[in-house]
Amino acid sequence: MENSVSGSFLRNRRLESFLETKSGPNVRETQKIPSKQVTTRQRPNKTDAFVDDDGWIPTLISCVRIVTCYLAMMVTTFIWAIIMLMLLPWPSQRVRQGNIYGHVTGRLLMWILGNPLKIEGTEFSNERAIYICNHASPIDIFLIMWLTPTGTVGIAKKEIIWYPLFGQLYVLANHLRIDRSDPSTAIKSMKKAVQAVKKHGLSLIIFPEGTRSKNGRLLPFKKGFVHLAIESGLPIVPIILTGTHLAWRKGSLHVRPAPISVKYLPPIKTDSWTADNINDYIKMVHDIYVENLPEAQKPISTDDTKNSSRS
Numbered sequence: 001m002e003n004s005v006s007g008s009f010l011r012n013r014r015l016e017s018f019l020e021t022k023s024g025p026n027v028r029e030t031q032k033i034p035s036k037q038v039t040t041r042q043r044p045n046k047t048d049a050f051v052d053d054d055g056w057i058p059t060l061i062s063c064v065r066i067v068t069c070y071l072a073m074m075v076t077t078f079i080w081a082i083i084m085l086m087l088l089p090w091p092s093q094r095v096r097q098g099n100i101y102g103h104v105t106g107r108l109l110m111w112i113l114g115n116p117l118k119i120e121g122t123e124f125s126n127e128r129a130i131y132i133c134n135h136a137s138p139i140d141i142f143l144i145m146w147l148t149p150t151g152t153v154g155i156a157k158k159e160i161i162w163y164p165l166f167g168q169l170y171v172l173a174n175h176l177r178i179d180r181s182d183p184s185t186a187i188k189s190m191k192k193a194v195q196a197v198k199k200h201g202l203s204l205i206i207f208p209e210g211t212r213s214k215n216g217r218l219l220p221f222k223k224g225f226v227h228l229a230i231e232s233g234l235p236i237v238p239i240i241l242t243g244t245h246l247a248w249r250k251g252s253l254h255v256r257p258a259p260i261s262v263k264y265l266p267p268i269k270t271d272s273w274t275a276d277n278i279n280d281y282i283k284m285v286h287d288i289y290v291e292n293l294p295e296a297q298k299p300i301s302t303d304d305t306k307n308s309s310r311s
Helices: 002-041 046-051 056-086 091-113 139-147 158-162 166-172 183-200 224-232 275-292 302-309
Strands: 117-120 130-133 152-157 176-178 203-206 236-242 260-264
Touching: 056 091, 056 166, 091 139, 091 152, 091 166, 091 183, 130 139, 130 224, 139 236, 139 260, 152 158, 152 183, 158 166, 158 176, 176 183, 183 203, 183 224, 203 224, 224 275, 236 275
Parallel strands: 117 260, 130 203, 130 236, 152 176, 152 203
Antiparallel strands: 236 260
């Protein structure tokens, strides 16, 4: 009896050992599956590789591109400066030639920089209107030079004349300058700009923030573009620029191949706007930008619009 019991016990132990040996690898393989899934989920974003690569080779390529841009701009500026001087008696023709210069030079510079570019809403890009866009990078200048329609003039601070090459051609192209030294002088400059726009049937391009954002986030809007809209009756066409602050950061000489997008939004009618509701109009347009910008470019607090009452 003892032999049969001990034999049965030994057989059971062998069976348990056999089952443990067979099931062991399966358990371990089952444990590997979640680790593979976790690895897949943590795969880095491709965009990060574009904007964070500060190695010496990308930096060298960036320097070559910037120097090439500068040389290309020198050539086109010299050519169009001669054309402008020949057209001094005809201001409207100088405006047109200034736009052609912008279309050629802006597109050439963007091609040299080589950033992937997506453009949407081009059906709204040929309106006679006040074009506004957010500003966070030197690339924004190249884009608006290229993408604003013929017959558009810019409005910039009067000091732009001292910018090498670009500033002198800006004045020759009969674009508008305002004196921002004090609010009353700025308003007078705005009224003169509106008179020129009405007289020659022009469009306008302006940065409503009044300055360049340091980190790409939207800044509060100034009152200027609303005053221009009320005085001229022109619709406002918002242009949303995304990614330019990553491609060329403020104060940097390193251009990164980050993707850029340009989006024209439908025109905003302003013919019924009145001076009594200026702050409401500023907030409305600012909110449109907040809705359309990616999270990284939205203002940290949308309450920043309260500060936009500063002229």
